[in-house]
Amino acid sequence: METVVSGIRSTGKLHLGNYYGAIKNFIRMQDEFNCYFFIADLHSLTTHPTPENLHDTVRQVVVEYLAAGIDPEKATIYVQSHVTEVIELYLYLNMNAYLGELERATSFKDKVRANPDNVNAGLLTYPVLMAADILLHRATKVPVGKDQEQHLEMTRTFGNRFNRMYKHDYFPEAFAFSYSDKLIKIPGLDGKGKMGKSEGDANCVYLSDSPEAIRKKVMKAKTDSGPTIENQQKPQEIQNLFDLMKVVSTPDTVAHFDELYNKCEIRYGDFKKQLAEDMVSATEPIRSRIEAISADDAYVSRVVAMGAEKARESARKTIKDVREIIGFRSF
């Protein structure tokens, strides 16, 4: 069975975009592949989180992934820093990662531009740690978006370089994986692009949002003054709300409001009320599971310990082989 690895940014709460994008895919993959999903807390150190903040956000991400449907009996869900073997592999890979190629990485250049006062070595070698995450389990599939393509290419470069250097065909090549070519786009509520945390809290519907919070956000979403010509094209902010409705409502509901729009009879108040209620229904089961799981410290600890144990089993084997290949042998 093929092995899948994916790192989850430990930035706290999940929104509908995360859910209908990455998480739905994870839920499907856990039935078909040998999956390792981990919270990338080592990576997050590049931005120097406080100790309290680090722990809380990592715990919240674990809780929300479990609530959303990642099954710890099927997939291995773990916290990256619990599997310290990755740090050792990262060191080995660093010896064959060159300054020039690391400096050329788009994500590095973006971060340097955004935070010129925090250009640390961890940031520079971020792609090496990511390669270590993937190579640690000798994965072949990585469910990530376009923005991570360059990192995957670097992962293949580092793995191949190791193989060549030690004349061992040890690390397989990993490629981006997704079930379909067209990712479903989850727009935000700001009338512009996709739902994303960096666009602000008002733009995102979080899985942990209360029904009242969801209603408030949706009712505040931007609309125009309404259609004036039959069958006219929808402006982006209206199209976005219809796209969101397609995700959470029944096709009949979407068709109903589409028809009203086309006849210039739509009332945005009613439309948004329906959208909000359907969002509440879609997220309610997850929200109540988030609360239940979050309150159950024993369960969360058990899941995390089990994940670390399973991940370490695979990691230990790789490290043992790699040490042998490199030439660290017992005396």
Ligand code: TRP
């Ligand atoms: N760089 C990824 C991101 O920003 C997170 C990540 C870290 C990752 N390690 C990984 C993704 C390993 C896939 C595999 O989203």
